[in-house]
Amino acid sequence: xxxxxxxxxxxxxKADGRLKEFNFLKIFGVKIPTYCVDVGDEKxxxxxxxxxxxxxxxxxxxxxxxxxxxxAENKLKGEVAAQEIATQKAL
Numbered sequence: 001x002x003x004x005x006x007x008x009x010x011x012x013x014k015a016d017g018r019l020k021e022f023n024f025l026k027i028f029g030v031k032i033p034t035y036c037v038d039v040g041d042e043k044x045x046x047x048x049x050x051x052x053x054x055x056x057x058x059x060x061x062x063x064x065x066x067x068x069x070x071x072a073e074n075k076l077k078g079e080v081a082a083q084e085i086a087t088q089k090a091l
Contacts, residue, residue: 016068
């Protein structure tokens, strides 16, 4: 039996002028490296989207995302890239 450790982490990232908690969960069993990301706004709405690696960089994929999520894309990509490096070092 082959068990794989689940990779999930949270980061506080400044978006829309406020610190927001972004939760990341790596999705296994897909061909393209992908993280499911969720974040809430101050009204209690949750936004769920994917960050996937197209072979060159990490990109956001999701519908009806607010502009502040799109504007935080570079920060999100940096957090995922750092996590991928840390995971590789741990293996």
